[in-house]
Amino acid sequence: MGRIIAIANQKGGVGKTTTAINLSSSLASMGKKVLSLDMDPQGNMTSGLGVDKDEAEKTVYDLIIGNAGVEECICRDALENIDVLPSNIDLSAAEIELIGVDNKEYILKNEIDKVKDNYDFIIIDCPPALSMLTINAMTTADSVIVPIQCEYYALEGLSQLIHTIELVKERLNPHLEIEGVVFTMYDARTNLSLQVVENVKDNLNQNIYKTIIPRNIRLAEAPSYGMPINLYDPKSTGAESYMLLAEEVINKGEE
Ligand SMILES: Nc1ncnc2c1ncn2[C@@H]1O[C@H](COP(=O)(O)OP(=O)(O)OP(=O)(O)O)[C@@H](O)[C@H]1O
Numbered sequence: 638m639g640r641i642i643a644i645a646n647q648k649g650g651v652g653k654t655t656t657a658i659n660l661s662s663s664l665a666s667m668g669k670k671v672l673s674l675d676m677d678p679q680g681n682m683t684s685g686l687g688v689d690k691d692e693a694e695k696t697v698y699d700l701i702i703g704n705a706g707v708e709e710c711i712c713r714d715a716l717e718n719i720d721v722l723p724s725n726i727d728l729s730a731a732e733i734e735l736i737g738v739d740n741k742e743y744i745l746k747n748e749i750d751k752v753k754d755n756y757d758f759i760i761i762d763c764p765p766a767l768s769m770l771t772i773n774a775m776t777t778a779d780s781v782i783v784p785i786q787c788e789y790y791a792l793e794g795l796s797q798l799i800h801t802i803e804l805v806k807e808r809l810n811p812h813l814e815i816e817g818v819v820f821t822m823y824d825a826r827t828n829l830s831l832q833v834v835e836n837v838k839d840n841l842n843q844n845i846y847k848t849i850i851p852r853n854i855r856l857a858e859a860p861s862y863g864m865p866i867n868l869y870d871p872k873s874t875g876a877e878s879y880m881l882l883a884e885e886v887i888n889k890g891e892e
């Protein structure tokens with residue numbers, strides 16, 4: 638049965654999408670069957686995995702508003718071992734269209750439940766907001782991975798995020814866990830990155846992945862080629878670190 642992991646942090650630009658894309662592709666390269674589910678209207682996970690977000694016939698938007706079933710929306714074999722549930726700017730209208738809809742927190746879950754046995758992992762990229770889209774992702778997920786950027790304001794907003802996860806667990810999804818925190822964009826040349834890591838470790842009572850994702854320009858370049866890092870530059874430090882993270886994620890599931 639598939640493990641469903643949401644990559645969430647309402648703070649913008651912390652590496653959610655980069656993590657969602659490259660965790661998906663690293664797991665896939667280890668032979669795991671992955672569904673990459675894009676819950677962000679920016680559609681960057683979709684395009685980063687080589688799917689043209691504006692050409693996709695049916696997207697998460699159609700799924701959320703009840704216009705299509707999950708099977709119709711999945712773009713199969715976007716890459717080896719990876720199916721993509723694409724999104725684009727259409728999804729930004731979903732929030733408004735859901736006003737007044739009964740059980741709107743469960744729309745995604747009810748659809749994903751139908752396909753979850755087809756996958757080893759379902760990786761959900763969340764938008765930078767604690768919106769109904771993120772709530773749907775957390776209601777669907779078994780666990781959440783929180784990327785934290787190694788910069789000065791790293792802890793800002795984290796208590797609201799953890800509170801939201803607790804509320805979802807209490808009211809909508811009793812199985813939800815925080816899988817762990819992963820540091821991103823670590824710059825070994827500055828003291829600041831190291832200080833941020835130590836400060837978060839001292840103040841945050843959560844599982845923290847041993848793997849730290851370095852700042853690596855190749856990770857920033859890969860999306861413009863529509864490729865995950867293990868295809869764009871498999872020898873880069875970015876590629877190596879996401880492989881290590883994927884190993885940790887797999888091992889954690891087998892504990
Ligand atoms: N480890 C890294 N090294 C270098 N650049 C990175 C790294 N991780 C992410 N980036 C770059 O930083 C920017 C923000 O990353 P990303 O889009 O993954 O963040 P996000 O949290 O998904 O953003 P948003 O909140 O807008 O969805 C992007 O331009 C991305 O290419």
Ligand SMILES: [Mg+2]
Pocket residue numbers: 653654655677679681762763764
């Ligand atoms: Mg993103």
